[in-house]
Amino acid sequence: MSAPSPRLIVFDLDGTLIDSRQDLCNSVNAMLDHLGKPELPDEVIASYIGDGASMLVRRALGDPEGDAHDEEDVARAVHYFLEYYRVHKLDFTYVYPGVMDSLAAIRAARHETLMAVLTNKPVNPSRDICDYFGLSDYFFQNYGGNSFHTKKPDPHGLVALIAEASALAGSRIAPAETLMIGDTDVDVLTARAAGAVSVGCSFGLAPERLAAARPDFMVDSPAGWTRVAGVPSPLS
Incomplete structure (x- = not known):
């Protein structure tokens, strides 16, 4: 049809x-490592993709509704993620x-x-x-x-x-x-x-x-x- x-x-x-899965997953885990948090399996991160960078970072931080983290902390995490991804967006994509x-x-x-x-x-x-x-x-x-x-x-x-x-x-x-x-x-x-x-x-x-x-x-x-x-x- x-x-x-x-x-x-x-x-x-x-x-x-x-x-772009691998580059996005690597960028999220680089952000988590930068914050001193444990990395996540690629399969988990991939399930978070689709609603934009901010929501991807929030989900990775365990904060899908946006009410469990200070907004300044989230903004810094998003900034680090985007800066890392900017450099590495074509590594494996x-x-x-x-x-x-x-x-x-x-x-x-x-x-x-x-x-x-x-x-x-x-x-x-x-x-x-x-x-x-x-x-x-x-x-x-x-x-x-x-x-x-x-x-x-x-x-x-x-x-x-x-x-x-x-x-x-x-x-x-x-x-x-x-x-x-x-x-x-x-x-x-x-x-x-x-x-x-x-x-x-x-x-x-x-x-x-x-x-x-x-x-x-x-x-x-x-x-x-x-x-x-x-x-x-x-x-x-």
Whole structure:
């Protein structure tokens, strides 16, 4: 099955376009070590990813609700994490196999379809990573978790991208003509709140949370994006 003629496709970054798990886990454990706290298993840290840097750090500190630590202490921990990650964000991170081929296939088959990134990762490392791997060539915009006053699953960023894409296209793009592709429940909830079509990536960082959110479509590889978008697969 495919979505009806998508005119805008918005991608999450971590767990969708790139596998950044190891660098994020290493950065969290470097932060914990800096604070004199025990390191956490990678599997545990990976389950905390998806809601932005501040929430990732809070969860690693055992403070998911934000009421067990002094805010200045949290701010210092977040700062250390971000500074470490800024230097080490490309140590082990890679683009998932098939991503570039699928983006190229969509671009070739649907010249008029616009593509963008909407992630909860801070915008500067998001853009730096996309630039480094050549992903930015496919996107008219790349917004991060600090680009707006709210993060996903609040739909504000997605709604803003729809408006921006509509202006570029010269006609209104409806939410139903928009795909939100991501690997966590956060992306599914964002799409649902905006009225967009959600596409879940089961190969990402949070397959259990994703399945529970019940996206409109589920794919097990980047090649599945072309199927949902109704374009020839790069493997065909």
